[in-house]
Amino acid sequence: MASEKIIVLKNPSLAEAVVAIEKAFAHRRTLIVAGDCHVHYAGRANSTLENGERLLIIKSDGSLLVHRPTGYEPVNWQPSGSVFYVEVKDDMLEVHGVRQKPHESVKVTFSSVLMVSALNLSDSGEFILHASEDDMHRAILLKPELFEAGFKPISWEKHVEPGFVDIYGEDKDGKMVIIEVKRRTASKENVLQLAKYIEPIKAKVNREVRAVLVAPALAKDVGTLLASMGLEFKALDPKDCAKVLKKKENHKLEKYFVN
Amino acid sequence: MASEKIIVLKNPSLAEAVVAIEKAFAHRRTLIVAGDCHVHYAGRANSTLENGERLLIIKSDGSLLVHRPTGYEPVNWQPSGSVFYVEVKDDMLEVHGVRQKPHESVKVTFSSVLMVSALNLSDSGEFILHASEDDMHRAILLKPELFEAGFKPISWEKHVEPGFVDIYGEDKDGKMVIIEVKRRTASKENVLQLAKYIEPIKAKVNREVRAVLVAPALAKDVGTLLASMGLEFKALDPKDCAKVLKKKENHKLEKYFVN
DNA sequence: ATATGCATGTCGCAC
DNA sequence: GTGCGACGTGCATAT
Numbered sequence: 001m002a003s004e005k006i007i008v009l010k011n012p013s014l015a016e017a018v019v020a021i022e023k024a025f026a027h028r029r030t031l032i033v034a035g036d037c038h039v040h041y042a043g044r045a046n047s048t049l050e051n052g053e054r055l056l057i058i059k060s061d062g063s064l065l066v067h068r069p070t071g072y073e074p075v076n077w078q079p080s081g082s083v084f085y086v087e088v089k090d091d092m093l094e095v096h097g098v099r100q101k102p103h104e105s106v107k108v109t110f111s112s113v114l115m116v117s118a119l120n121l122s123d124s125g126e127f128i129l130h131a132s133e134d135d136m137h138r139a140i141l142l143k144p145e146l147f148e149a150g151f152k153p154i155s156w157e158k159h160v161e162p163g164f165v166d167i168y169g170e171d172k173d174g175k176m177v178i179i180e181v182k183r184r185t186a187s188k189e190n191v192l193q194l195a196k197y198i199e200p201i202k203a204k205v206n207r208e209v210r211a212v213l214v215a216p217a218l219a220k221d222v223g224t225l226l227a228s229m230g231l232e233f234k235a236l237d238p239k240d241c242a243k244v245l246k247k248k249e250n251h252k253l254e255k256y257f258v259n
Numbered sequence: 260m261a262s263e264k265i266i267v268l269k270n271p272s273l274a275e276a277v278v279a280i281e282k283a284f285a286h287r288r289t290l291i292v293a294g295d296c297h298v299h300y301a302g303r304a305n306s307t308l309e310n311g312e313r314l315l316i317i318k319s320d321g322s323l324l325v326h327r328p329t330g331y332e333p334v335n336w337q338p339s340g341s342v343f344y345v346e347v348k349d350d351m352l353e354v355h356g357v358r359q360k361p362h363e364s365v366k367v368t369f370s371s372v373l374m375v376s377a378l379n380l381s382d383s384g385e386f387i388l389h390a391s392e393d394d395m396h397r398a399i400l401l402k403p404e405l406f407e408a409g410f411k412p413i414s415w416e417k418h419v420e421p422g423f424v425d426i427y428g429e430d431k432d433g434k435m436v437i438i439e440v441k442r443r444t445a446s447k448e449n450v451l452q453l454a455k456y457i458e459p460i461k462a463k464v465n466r467e468v469r470a471v472l473v474a475p476a477l478a479k480d481v482g483t484l485l486a487s488m489g490l491e492f493k494a495l496d497p498k499d500c501a502k503v504l505k506k507k508e509n510h511k512l513e514k515y516f517v518n
Numbered sequence: 519a520t521a522t523g524c525a526t527g528t529c530g531c532a533c
Numbered sequence: 534g535t536g537c538g539a540c541g542t543g544c545a546t547a548t
Contacts, residue, residue, distance in 0.1 A: 006269055006293075006373050006374055032376075041541075044390070044541045045388055045391065045501075047541080049384055051384050054382060059328055061329040063329070067316070069318055069381075069382050071320065071339060071528095072337075073529080076541090077541085080329065080331055114264065114265050114378060117291075117376065121293070121327075123313060123329075125309030127309075128307050129304055129526080131305060133523095164522085187536070187538095188422075188536085192455055219537090220536070221536085238304065303525095303526045305526090306526080331543070332543065388541080391540080442541090446523095478520080478521060
């Protein structure tokens, strides 16, 4: 029945499978197909995957995943918003998924099907993630001593050519401070990025500017590069920032600063 | 039986589910559990996901995925190499996944299980992807006129502080050319990346250097930035590069160039 | 709609 | 092991 919460077919014929898949599409079920298949993808790039046993998952929002029996990442996929159809052709079960913008298509061709499952999943649970780079920004703005005693934030996410400065403010001596925040070990790339940003600022503002990279750590050989460019580093762990935010329940920044 | 290719339980009790899951772990099956659950993650960041119906997938290489009924991406996950165990606690079925380096853990707590499936998947099919940035490199090296008439590639992936140059060579006038290749519309970042690479080269080599960004297109306002830094742009589509490579079956670069 | 930058990014490859 | 850059990156946000 279409209203069932779960439909599972074990070792169905291709004809049986195609009916179950069409029903899953019609009733917007979460579809799982396991079986021997090959896959073709054409779009921004092209790919082929020779025969083997995989999972095909198609969700009701139009996302598609092909998972091999190993690996975190899908070998082929289609983001949500794709449209699908299924057909039997030359004794094979073909599942087609197409999306526009960019135009891309995935075709999964099953020679045999181990299992078809159509699930009616209901999920409205809230997802909350802590310790992002944004959390680090907020923590520094709310508790500037996390960065440095006497630091006074002035603004954040400020647009300056050629990009954005994460946070800027003044230190205890009134010196201008530009802060670039990274939630992971900072790399050479990050140092160069910061260097690029401060050059135009130094040129524009006619006073001393401190540029500080804030991150949990510095990549191995980056310290000397950083120093040679006149930049500073301040160690700060995203987890410690998350703790600060937990204490202060409401952390709407608009209340504290004018951007 | 443990040797079965597929085991599927529909609406199992938690006790039945836990037995099936343990068997799946023991026999290195691809495991799918559908049911009402909440999820906690702690590691580089932290997250909580309140109750709802999802798919839990655990592969035999130790990767874990929690998929909501919408979205291409898993809401929680663990890359391959994690280790798992399952237990019933307080009338809930808990699946724990832990990895080291970095230390991270995911706990999926089911209050009810809709389906448990353990699949013995066999997959050795080859996966081939065309039209990568690497394909573009190879195409230019094999058919330099794709870049420019008279271009003579000399080397590629050459290490120069502070990074790598994709391709370098000489143009028809013997002028040195540095090429940075991108498979997508080139952004401001890409321009800055190229700029930072050529600066030290210009300083070192005591002759004129052309720096060219090769990509299918340039982002809107990047053209002026590019020009102001004395860089060039050459439009090239990764798909056209892929075509060149298909014509020449064997494209081992070692035969043509010394790196 | 396009551009820009973050991500629990993951992954592969070179050192 | 660490660093570094690509990825069919996806994704949200700001313009």
